[in-house]
Amino acid sequence: MIKAGIIGSTGYSGEELTGLLYKHPQVEIDFLCSHSYVNERFSNLYGNLKRFVDEKCVSDEEAFKRIKDIDILFTALPSGKALEFGKAAMESEIKFIDIGSDFRLKTTELYKEWYNLEHNYAALLEKAVYGLPELNRSKIKEAELIANPGCYPTASTLALAPLVKNNIIDTTSIIIDAKSGVSGAGRKASIANLFVECNDSVKAYGVTTHRHTPEIEQNLSELSSEEIKLTFTPHLIPMSRGILSVCYGKLTNETDSEKLMDLYRDFYKNEYFVRVIDELPETRWVKGSNFCDISLRVDTRTNRVIVVSAIDNLVKGAAGQAVQNMNLMFGLKENTALENTPIFP
Amino acid sequence: MIKAGIIGSTGYSGEELTGLLYKHPQVEIDFLCSHSYVNERFSNLYGNLKRFVDEKCVSDEEAFKRIKDIDILFTALPSGKALEFGKAAMESEIKFIDIGSDFRLKTTELYKEWYNLEHNYAALLEKAVYGLPELNRSKIKEAELIANPGCYPTASTLALAPLVKNNIIDTTSIIIDAKSGVSGAGRKASIANLFVECNDSVKAYGVTTHRHTPEIEQNLSELSSEEIKLTFTPHLIPMSRGILSVCYGKLTNETDSEKLMDLYRDFYKNEYFVRVIDELPETRWVKGSNFCDISLRVDTRTNRVIVVSAIDNLVKGAAGQAVQNMNLMFGLKENTALENTPIFP
Amino acid sequence: MIKAGIIGSTGYSGEELTGLLYKHPQVEIDFLCSHSYVNERFSNLYGNLKRFVDEKCVSDEEAFKRIKDIDILFTALPSGKALEFGKAAMESEIKFIDIGSDFRLKTTELYKEWYNLEHNYAALLEKAVYGLPELNRSKIKEAELIANPGCYPTASTLALAPLVKNNIIDTTSIIIDAKSGVSGAGRKASIANLFVECNDSVKAYGVTTHRHTPEIEQNLSELSSEEIKLTFTPHLIPMSRGILSVCYGKLTNETDSEKLMDLYRDFYKNEYFVRVIDELPETRWVKGSNFCDISLRVDTRTNRVIVVSAIDNLVKGAAGQAVQNMNLMFGLKENTALENTPIFP
Amino acid sequence: MIKAGIIGSTGYSGEELTGLLYKHPQVEIDFLCSHSYVNERFSNLYGNLKRFVDEKCVSDEEAFKRIKDIDILFTALPSGKALEFGKAAMESEIKFIDIGSDFRLKTTELYKEWYNLEHNYAALLEKAVYGLPELNRSKIKEAELIANPGCYPTASTLALAPLVKNNIIDTTSIIIDAKSGVSGAGRKASIANLFVECNDSVKAYGVTTHRHTPEIEQNLSELSSEEIKLTFTPHLIPMSRGILSVCYGKLTNETDSEKLMDLYRDFYKNEYFVRVIDELPETRWVKGSNFCDISLRVDTRTNRVIVVSAIDNLVKGAAGQAVQNMNLMFGLKENTALENTPIFP
Known part of the structure; x- marks a missing residue:
């Protein structure tokens, strides 16, 4: 089983990812981290997952400690907040997928220009592979750090x-x-x-x-x-x-x-x-x-x-594509846990 | 594999049922019948199922012919329209689940009073088991004809x-x-x-x-x-x-x-x-x-x-409960094909 | 012209009231007060009123000062926040209508029980007339302080x-x-x-x-x-x-x-x-x-x-009823500025 | 008072127009015509206007008869349906405003190309003035037949x-x-x-x-x-x-x-x-x-x-603009009955 941690689990993308990983046959969620809801039961925030994801959210500190024990870390955070997590993941030599925007632009200058934030991790940017499988599949398979595309x-x-x-x-x-x-x-x-x-x-x-x-x-x-x-x-x-x-x-x-x-x-x-x-x-x-x-x-x-x-x-534009990328990184069938047909109405 | 036919497949309950049975590991959809959309591709009406359910809808006549070759017939029709199908299913000795309202009330008089329609199939009403598994599970397991509850x-x-x-x-x-x-x-x-x-x-x-x-x-x-x-x-x-x-x-x-x-x-x-x-x-x-x-x-x-x-x-109030009933009737695990967690947002 | 002041003008009820009084032929809005948006142009918050209500919101302090110069004060505030304004209005001997909930219940004990707040203005409660014109018209005409009913x-x-x-x-x-x-x-x-x-x-x-x-x-x-x-x-x-x-x-x-x-x-x-x-x-x-x-x-x-x-x-359940009450208090035709027919769709 | 007739009064644009003309101080609605709801009370279809517009809708035949007694005729109809009404209005020498699309394009060929309908009233097209007052005001003031612009x-x-x-x-x-x-x-x-x-x-x-x-x-x-x-x-x-x-x-x-x-x-x-x-x-x-x-x-x-x-x-894109045009045609203040501020929320 692939052990996964999710940072920013209580936003909409984080929740979608949590639901997808919960159903993923090869994944075990090791921890759900939330800045705002430390120690709250996940299903108190998302009643749809009551009975399924009743775990309590852990703090950032706790999450940092656990990174070394997992196989993949996902971040779904506002701009600028994923950088440290990316660094920690690389140091622990685990896979890392940022659903946010911190590793998508190719230069720190461009990042500064559009996000108005400093990006002090040029080395990570170089490692980053843009996670759009339809155009970038082979690189994704080899990647350690994925910049999951924006919606x-x-x-x-x-x-x-x-x-x-x-x-x-x-x-x-x-x-x-x-x-x-x-x-x-x-x-x-x-x-x-x-x-x-x-x-x-x-x-x-x-x-x-x-x-x-x-x-x-x-x-x-x-x-x-x-x-x-x-x-x-x-x-x-x-x-x-x-x-x-x-x-x-x-x-x-x-x-x-x-x-x-x-x-x-x-x-x-x-x-x-x-x-x-x-x-x-x-x-x-x-x-x-x-x-x-x-x-x-x-x-x-x-x-x-x-x-x-x-x-x-929230799916192809965020959490689903992240799972698609993870499947590729771990050599799994690309649509594992993503086979559900669209729901209408 | 259980061979299933769906009458009234192009209404909302019918579509939900079609989607659920499509994903059901023990079921094969034999035909989708539609009064209004004969010969139309199902996925032209419900684009969510494009690539998955591209079959053409058959007519009522065609459906009647095929009843003898299937294991279970579902009807999702307006009041009064399921009676003949129920009769045909019983004559062919296959299982029958009416998602509509034709077999729910226990007497033809009550049916007449509230639906303002004649119900000339008192014998079928006697066979009918009310399909609310939480209250009626043992009878459902033995039933041939299920009146699926209203929403x-x-x-x-x-x-x-x-x-x-x-x-x-x-x-x-x-x-x-x-x-x-x-x-x-x-x-x-x-x-x-x-x-x-x-x-x-x-x-x-x-x-x-x-x-x-x-x-x-x-x-x-x-x-x-x-x-x-x-x-x-x-x-x-x-x-x-x-x-x-x-x-x-x-x-x-x-x-x-x-x-x-x-x-x-x-x-x-x-x-x-x-x-x-x-x-x-x-x-x-x-x-x-x-x-x-x-x-x-x-x-x-x-x-x-x-x-x-x-x-x-559309699920517990219609198609999902019908699948739950079908699972019971065929001795399958009750939540087969019904394990998906609620979707939010 | 009746000079009116509105406290809590930037909430939904306050905005509705502002729009109604703006159109009222006998009323002149003297000031719009907002706790959160002091010095902001009203129409920056409510673009519908651009060109019509471009005034800047004043602070609570400013509002208190101006009370003595107006004829009627409206409050549309959270529970507990209207009390001081009611007191000030009574001291200035102007009319007062609280669209909020501070003067509706007849005793301070009942208020404490349901709102979990102290109500130290029993004397004002005694003055308060419940502003449901269809049941209470004659008292409203004589009232100085109106408790506008909840929605x-x-x-x-x-x-x-x-x-x-x-x-x-x-x-x-x-x-x-x-x-x-x-x-x-x-x-x-x-x-x-x-x-x-x-x-x-x-x-x-x-x-x-x-x-x-x-x-x-x-x-x-x-x-x-x-x-x-x-x-x-x-x-x-x-x-x-x-x-x-x-x-x-x-x-x-x-x-x-x-x-x-x-x-x-x-x-x-x-x-x-x-x-x-x-x-x-x-x-x-x-x-x-x-x-x-x-x-x-x-x-x-x-x-x-x-x-x-x-x-x-927002109208009969809040601001419209407040205007209806004001019309009665000032001897105007009851439906002045309230004759607009419902809008559909 | 300007006597007005409305053809197609029971569509959304027709209803909006009816509401606007009802409130117009210089207009009296002479008849409301509806193809589908002959003899139905208007307010049975649009409950918002209950008590205000309780008149019964008249048939096309009845409407044709009454054209000679009114001052202005409005049509709010599907493509191709306003032509005969336009002709009748011109013959009775009253003003005519088509809120639909029958007189907007300048040639019958262009009409045929895009609407796939014959337009046998080239003479009316020549009379038609495009009713966008901000660009065409002076012509509108002199016009007999207005093509009200599309939304x-x-x-x-x-x-x-x-x-x-x-x-x-x-x-x-x-x-x-x-x-x-x-x-x-x-x-x-x-x-x-x-x-x-x-x-x-x-x-x-x-x-x-x-x-x-x-x-x-x-x-x-x-x-x-x-x-x-x-x-x-x-x-x-x-x-x-x-x-x-x-x-x-x-x-x-x-x-x-x-x-x-x-x-x-x-x-x-x-x-x-x-x-x-x-x-x-x-x-x-x-x-x-x-x-x-x-x-x-x-x-x-x-x-x-x-x-x-x-x-x-429905307003500037249809009925409101039609009233604006009517005001211009009759020498009234352009915003008569159109001064209401936008409603939010």
Whole structure:
């Protein structure tokens, strides 16, 4: 059995991860750590897991002590908080997956620029492998430290990869207009995310400044011969889970929807977790699952392609992808504990 | 492998059942029948099951033909529509579970009174076993024809059974005020159930006339020495899934919350699917699962007890309970394919 | 022009009141006070009122100073916080309306018992008039200090008053099962009221202990020859606004729905803000208005009556009723600034 | 008093219009016509207007007869259904406002291409004035027949007009990604718009094919020296009301957010119904009002501008704008009956 520890277990991503690992046939949860709820029973915070995960949360200090006795450590923390845990995990020579954002950008300068935080662990950044299995599988298998992708970058990168990789769109023309459920904002007391503030309304936020922008650019630039800059606009939708990413690009050559759909079907033909579908994706069809649904339409009037992808932000956009990465790191079947079909309604 | 057929597969209960049976290790779905969507791919109607259930729906005629080749037939149909299928299943000597309401009331007269429909199959009614395993397990194991309980009756009967069985409340004092998600209204085109009509509002409906009233009365009367009449008020809540049943009864003797909680814990101590919990149940903690959460409070000021139960109306209130019944009928472990924990958020 | 000050203007009730008074033809808002947002522009907190209410909020200190220059002071504050303001208003001999709960219960002992707070202003309690105009109009016209009713008590008292006043139900049999939108919980940062926690779920809360219980009992006892104790169960519904109150009582004599409906129509025949309707009330039909819709059904099988009432918790349940009271106190037409019809959808 | 008739009064736009005209001090509603609800009381369909609009709906035939006796006719109908009413209104020499889409496109060919319907009233098309007062006020004042703009075109045109008019963006670069509440889909029985299908999910629809595309192009082309083609992607959001339009354009010259904001403030400085605001618009801040909130951000990294606008689709996007147009046509103050501030929460 793989012994796992979870730091930040009581946020929404942490809880999703806890639930997935609880059901994982090869994993044993060694400890659940929570900064805010030390000594509280996990199932008092998440009544869905009553009877299943009744353990008490441990403190950061306790967690640091136990790292040496486990096989893998997961962090699901706000920016800047995972660095020390990453260091400790590497020192104990165990596997480490950061579901947060501390190891995704390739340089400390870029991190400083977008997160406005110092990142004093350049050596760890070098070790870090970006955990998007569909594009990076072989490296993930060998990795010690995984930077689990952000929710928007997961949906957007999978949507655009076939186009960018095959030089089908003008790389200066990319616009991503993405929509997220409120769980993406985390489980912390805030007025902005109260039911009454979010209900029955929609807004864009972080326009031109969202931190997932450089992450997506980094991913796409790696697939391209050019350094890509793009416009990314996230929105908050009155729903609990889900991300819909709508990506626009100018076609470099004439083509049509069918040809591009074929390209996508081929590109993802061996990917269990990507469903290239005829219909436009909707977040409800992926809820509770690790799937990414993708479809596209060519707008022949304007010579653009519109690619739409949908994921569950807490699963493929966070905890599920972390488990997928863990499965790869430990040589397990990639979809172990991730075979549940989406739940609707 | 148990070969199963599903009639009414494209309603919400039918879809939930299809998803559960798809994952069931001992079951093979032989056919999915739909009145409205003959020859449509199931996953075109329910995109969540794309890649998993891509079969085409068959017609009623086709379904009737295939009954003799399967081991169990499920119906999830509007009132009055399951009768012929029940007859056919009995004639073919296969097992039959009606998720609808055609075999729940014990007499054709009562059925006529509340459903305003003729029920010309009194012989089938006699065969019918009420499929609430927590109260009726041994009979279910021997049954050929199961009347799967209604959603409100499941939540309400489990909430009140320990009190009624133990003569703790005045049986003339029972009031049930229940709240349901909109999936309980089915997947049919209607103005009343449009998003805009249901969103951000709450209403009571069917006050004094709801058809689940005699079903609950029948269940409780069987546990009591008296013929019970009660008041039942259902509500529509702007949520997709879930039922919360709040049950009021006058105490016949002085007692307190702790004593009654102990009684409940004991009453359900061997029941996998009932969680007696300290906190008041909320529908979000049981979503996507076959669990029924129950708690209670004694109001010493008025000498009443308030019992609150929560289920997922599509699982424990419909398809999940049907699978639980099927498992019992075929001698399988009762929670096979039903072990998934509730999903939150 | 009536000069008004609002304490607690930045909560949901405060904002509703601000909007109503802004539109009131006889009122001029002198100051908006906010504990948390001193010097913030009101419309930065409530973008709906941008261009209309761009004033900056003043501090408590500033507010106290200005009391002597205004004609009426409103408080919309958490329990215990309005007492000093009430005292100051009385000393300045201006009118005072507390939308909060500090002057509703008739004795300091009852206040202590249910609110667990000391109430050192018994003299003010004596001055306080309970501001439910439909039952208390003449006193309100003469009042200096109004205790504006709670949201649940408003809906529940109006629903039950005709029955209790006319001895139609057994006063020991009353059960109120009420459902509220989340705005009732106020605009303060809290995990429990996050979108993700409330969305797509329903729960009962404060069972047997909710502070509106003694307020409703007090109201009904006054209409009855007996001291009434009742059971009150509030629920949280995933909607922003609205209260639905479902009230159960045992009939003392045989009657039917039509007779009781006639009684209600007669009882409220001169009331602009009460609509006795044939259909069961739904909260969506009163949203954004000061109306209370009421209907009822007699359950002849169990000899009970079920009365259902619906209000907008922020209007008739708070700010609208406060304006209605103010109109009465100043001799204005009772529905001044309150004539807007409900908004749907 | 202006005597008005409303065809299609029982749809969501029709109901909104009915409510607005009911409150209009210069208007008397002569008849409410409904195809589906002939002889039904209006307030039986819309309980919010109980006591206020209790009239019975008349049939199409009856409506045709009464046209000669009124001063203005409004139609709020599906495509193709308003043509005959427009003809009849012109023959009776009364004013006519079509809230639907039958008179918006300038040629019968374009109408045929996008609506797939014959339009045999080219003469009426020539009479038709596009009713966007902020851009077309003087013509509206003289008009007999108004084509009331679509909801998406209203939000999008107001968002982009200052840029296009002033040649600030490359007109081949325009992308509009818009989000609508479900009331935009109308009040007709349909599975796709059931609560359960829309709740907690988001989807794009009509990608590359939505009928509002040519309408927006027509509007912007008129402001530009060039024929504009653009990409328009609408989305369905789980909310009742509101449209958020997010518009992207490539800047032709270097500029910054402040300069463009100044341009917008100046462009709309005399417009009562346009609020140019610093914060990013959210649909909740305009709900129930005729306002259009606009803000923008320049993305200096990619040399793009992102303009965001928010309206209430039923008010500024339909009925409110129709009343605004009517006010102009009859020489009334433009905001008569439209002064209500947005309602939040």
